Amino acid sequence: MSNPQYPDQPEHYPGQGYPGYAGHDERPAPPRPGTLLAGCILTWVGSAAGLLAGVVFLAMSGSDEFNDAFDAAGADVETFLKVLGGALVVWSLLAAVLAVFTVMGNRWAAIALAVVGGSYIALVGYGIVTSGDVSGLIGIAWVLVSLALIFSGSKAWFDHNRGKGVSY
Numbered sequence: 001m002s003n004p005q006y007p008d009q010p011e012h013y014p015g016q017g018y019p020g021y022a023g024h025d026e027r028p029a030p031p032r033p034g035t036l037l038a039g040c041i042l043t044w045v046g047s048a049a050g051l052l053a054g055v056v057f058l059a060m061s062g063s064d065e066f067n068d069a070f071d072a073a074g075a076d077v078e079t080f081l082k083v084l085g086g087a088l089v090v091w092s093l094l095a096a097v098l099a100v101f102t103v104m105g106n107r108w109a110a111i112a113l114a115v116v117g118g119s120y121i122a123l124v125g126y127g128i129v130t131s132g133d134v135s136g137l138i139g140i141a142w143v144l145v146s147l148a149l150i151f152s153g154s155k156a157w158f159d160h161n162r163g164k165g166v167s168y
Contacts, residue, residue, distance in 0.1 A: 030156045032103070039149030040099040043113065046142050047096035054088030057081045091120065102150060105161030110150055117143040 060066050061081035095116050101109030120143055124136040 029160050032105075033153045033157055035149045035152050036154045036157065037103060039146045039151075040103045042142065042146035042149065043095055043099040046139075046146065047092040047099070050088050050092035050095075054085045054092060057085030057088065059085075061085060091116070105158065107158040107162060110154070110158070113150065114147055117147050 058081070061078050067078050095113065098109045098113040098116060102113055121140050124140055128134055128136050
């Protein structure tokens with residue numbers, strides 16, 4: 001291609017861009033994967049459920065009638081409910097915020113979300129093994145499905161948002 005206005009300039013200049021150079025790639029930006037959005041929505045729903053459970057546990061810790069029912073067993077139920085409720089509230093808010101950053105295209109947030117989810121799976125798994133109560137399997141499955149959705153097919157989109165160009 002020749003450019004009559006600038007005969008001494010290279011053919012790819014001006015306006016042609018440098019292929020592979022961040023911000024000047026000729027390929028269009030990949031769309032945000034639907035699976036990533038679905039995984040983030042699952043994370044937000046799970047976070048809302050965890051937040052609600054945490055608030056309920058915190059409210060129950062202040063109930064004298066509830067605590068009196070368990071005081072006969074000699075357990076410090078009030079402290080247990082405060083710790084459990086507070087942890088659920090913090091954990092749920094952290095996961096929800098990380099999901100927001102993930103849907104905005106931040107790979108570090110997706111990795112942090114995987115760490116938070118993995119920690120949840122480890123703690124609930126420990127509870128299942130020590131207590132024999134398998135009701136936590138629903139939460140484990142929820143976290144695994146949402147993380148699988150977030151990470152399936154999202155590499156090109158994260159790469160483009162990071163400025164690395166599109167890798168197909």
